[in-house]
Amino acid sequence: MRYFAGMPRFFLGWLLGLAGNAVGLILASLILPDDQFSIVLFSVSFFWAVLIFAILSAIFTWFVFKFLMRNAGSVVALTGLVSTFLALLLTSIISDGLDISGWGWIWGTLIVWICGMFIWLLPGPWRKFKKDERR
Numbered sequence: 525m526r527y528f529a530g531m532p533r534f535f536l537g538w539l540l541g542l543a544g545n546a547v548g549l550i551l552a553s554l555i556l557p558d559d560q561f562s563i564v565l566f567s568v569s570f571f572w573a574v575l576i577f578a579i580l581s582a583i584f585t586w587f588v589f590k591f592l593m594r595n596a597g598s599v600v601a602l603t604g605l606v607s608t609f610l611a612l613l614l615t616s617i618i619s620d621g622l623d624i625s626g627w628g629w630i631w632g633t634l635i636v637w638i639c640g641m642f643i644w645l646l647p648g649p650w651r652k653f654k655k656d657e658r659r
Contacts, residue, residue, distance in 0.1 A: 541582065542578040545639075547639050549573070549622070551639060561628035572619055584606070584610045604640060604641060609633045612629070612633055
């Protein structure tokens with residue numbers, strides 16, 4: 525893991541999130557019926573959809589977390605779920621690579637969110653936080 529030493533932790537975390545999102549979208553596409561959740565696997569539109577989803581998910585997670593921490597700290601656990609839904613919604617509107625309808629919104633959101641949460645349990649260099657000695 526020495527080759528990741530110069531890369532910022534937030535970028536490593538984002539790449540890990542990108543991988544988790546890709547796995548979640550693939551699993552949702554494979555598990556759910558095509559009329560509820562469809563994505564054209566391993567095409568250019570798939571990669572664009574994953575990239576758009578990862579960027580939107582990171583942005584929404586930050587905004588929703590800031591909003592919930594200020595207004596309702598007890599529901600912070602829902603941050604990822606709400607962010608995943610919003611990112612799926614906008615990705616399906618922006619991208620040609622993702623089509624969701626009916627129960628696919630609920631089940632797809634849950635599958636992608638669970639994969640995103642599971643992938644964060646992996647240990648690695650993005651987990652090493654140093655204490656700020658200046659405080």
